[in-house]
Amino acid sequence: MPHQLKSISKAGIPEAIAKVELYRYLHDPEEAESICRDILAVDANHQLALRMLGLSITDQFTGSAGDRYAEVQSIFQSLRDPYERNYYTGVLLERRAKAQLRAGCAAHILLPLVEEALRCFGEAEKIRPASNDDSILHWNRCVRLLESRPEFHWERENLPLDSHEGPPVNVGVRRTGSA
Secondary structure: OOOOOOOOOHHHHHHHHHHHHHHHHOOOHHHHHHHHHHHHHHOOOOHHHHHHHHHHHHOOOOOOOOOOHHHHHHHHHOOOOHHHHHHHHHHHHHHHHHHHHHOOOOHHHHHHHHHHHHHHHHHHHHOOOOOOOHHHHHHHHHHHHHHHOHHHHOOHHHOOOOOOOOOOOOOOOOOOOOO
């Protein structure tokens, strides 16, 4: 006999949200994700559950190709509030960059991710609720991340050529006209 998922009650959603927060604090993002999916099965547009689902998935990022960036981006883009769309998209990009750094990805390759996170946090700051400085806190963290790693600003032209590299060669290019 196949096992089937069971539905929670709508009345149980507040307690389920509390459990999501608890499991995230306990560093058990898979459990938190599962509970979010149970909430969304009975209330597909529950904004807090959508936010927590996206965050629970980003808690699982390892910097590998298997990380579910597109899924989280879709979740955060489905948020109704423009501030939250910008803010949480910035969080996604920041967490993606940090996970890839931990996995050994070269920092200069991740610079566009961090810059896009900064853009999102900047947009969120413009429309943030009164006394909500979360976008500023994340902006500052991204700036400090960039400042702490000079390799974010690596420039190819300042490095010597490897022995197998040389200047570009134009083979078969014929110039016309006078020089």
